[in-house]
Amino acid sequence: MNNFKFYNPVKIIFGKGTIAEVAKEVPAGARVLMTYGGGSIKKNGVYEQVMEALKEHTVFEFGGIEPNPHYETLMQAVELAKNEKIDFILSVGGGSVLDGTKFIAAAVVFDQGDPWRFLAEKAAVKLKGAIPFGAVLTLPATGSEMNSGAVITKVATKEKLTFGSPFTFPKFSVLDPETTFSLPPRQISNGIVDAFTHVMEQYLTYPVNAPLQDRIAEGVLLTLIEEGPKVMQNPSDYNAMGNFMWSATMALNGLLSAGVPTDWATHMIGHELTALHGIDHARTLAIVLPSLLRYKSETKKEKLLQYGARIWNITEGSEEERIEAAIQATVKFFNSLDIATTLHEYDVDRATITAIVERFQKRGVRNLGERADIQVEDVEKILEMSL
Template sequence: MNNFDFYNPTRIVFGDKTIAKLDELLAKDAKVLLLYGGQSAKKTGTLDEVKAALGQRQVAEFGGIEPNPTYETLIKAVEMIKAQSFDFLLAVGGGSVIDGTKFIAAAACFDDEKDPWSILENYGTNITQALPFGSVLTLPATGSEMNNGGVVTHKGKHAKLPFRSPLVYPQFSILDPTKTYTLPERQIANGVVDAFVHTVEQYLTYPVEGMIQDRFAEGILQTLIEVGPKALAEPNNYDVRANLMWSATMALNGLIGAGVPQDWATHMVGHELTAMHGIDHARTLAIVLPGMLQIRKESKAAKLKQYAQRVWHITEGSDDEMIDQAIAKTEEFFQQMGIGTRLSDYDLDEATIEPLTEQLKAHGMVALGENNDVTPEISANVLKLRI
């Protein structure tokens, strides 16, 4: 096992009717800016429930944060904070709203002469201060409610870049599974696939005898395989939604990635697909991952065999046959969740590949993966498999 430094300060308040605990979690004199996405938080009553729990505190709202949060929208919230001196941010929504809030929290502390987009260009290394914030999670998917990373899209630059900083952990996150009952099937399916691929990116690399991390990761993957289809079929099943929500959080709160190599090449290629073609993040992952595993199965062979045996219970055939079956089972699971796994499912063809490869180069994504050996050319070969 590799050396590691694991730190996660986020308090999780989990369960039904836990939004009421906001009153205990925030200072009585906090001046709060609520941040959310579309109209669903209002229509479902969640936003009113949050405001009721905040009581007599000063509260204002900023809505309209997109499913792939854009710099152009987020910077308006930064301007609002600087003009009105809010001292606490509260994200109400899924990973995109929380990611956006992390960027806003950091950018609001930048001097006016500094370019906030430099946070993304420097992957968060230039963050020196951030406003405190919390979250009320309504969509299980990204794990942003319990980690220190985010992703922001700049429409003008056709760029989607990640950032990370220990200063943008949420102080707390409220996870009420009942808030997922009214979500569209598309969002639930996306959430399952997103959490699945997050886990795989930290698990399917090469062995370092991280036995606890492996077993945790395998448990998350098996849970998602079990509850994913049920979450679509039984939208009001509390236990199913609770296990889905907690799986998505545990998939990316740092625990299963501590002391083990991590990949993330699938995500970096997927980000470019979203930036260029507007495909849902999770769906880009479903396109890219099977090809990424197939092209790189030699370097990942030991963990892919373990994945085949422990997660998919494939125990017959040669190592290569078991690995191929496991990759096929992975793609079939995504399809079972109703998600297209080919570029052609999104009306894209081979003409997509060269411009995307150039974007990878432009954004410095030239040595991806756990071995830093995934070049833009290899990424292009992955995408050719996925037409």
């Protein structure tokens, strides 16, 4: 096992009826900015539950945070938060609203110029603080509810960049599976694939003698494979949705990556497909992951074989055959959730690959993957395998 640090101070409040707990978790007397997305929370009863919980607080609202939240939109919320002297933000929505909220919370107190700097100039610009915030999660997927990271898109430049800091952990996250019952199938399937790929980025690398981390990762994968189809079939299945929700949270709270190498190349490449074509984040992962696993099957051999055996019961055939069978099982699982895994199914052609290569070259992106051996020319080949 590699040396590691693990720190995660997010309080998780899980289960039905728990939105009421927000009343106690938000500091008394706080001026609260409630952030949300397209307004589904006003149709499914979540808005009313949150407002009831915050009835003793002064509440401002900022809605309209879009999927892959936009810097341009969020800067309006920053302006509002400054003007209204907001001292707590409550994110009510999915991972995009929460990622956007992390940005707002950090940007409000940022005093080193344009807040985009803490994404675009990570090496030079360190965050020194953020106003506190909490979350009511309505969409299991990104894991943002139990980590300090966020992904923000700048429309003007079609850039999709990440940031994170010890100041951007939610103080609490309320996970009530009942808030997700009205989700459309597309968002549920995206969530399953997103969580699944988060695990793969931290698990499907190379062995470092970390059997417990492996088993926890495999536990999340198996649970997603078992519970995913149930929630697709019946989004009001409380138990299945709860298990999916907790799996998505555990998939990216830092535990799986403690002491092991991580890949994240699939995400880095996938972000470009979203930035250029607006393809749902999870779907970009489903496009990239199988090709990346095939392309790196030699350096990922041991883990691919273990993954095949423990997750898909693939134990027969040559190593090559077992690896290919494991990747095909993954594709089949994604397809079973109505998630296409090739670029042409999203009407994306060779020209986009050229564009991504150019963007990576321009930004100096290099040394991706757990062995830092994926270069721009490898990205090109991986994407060609996904055509």
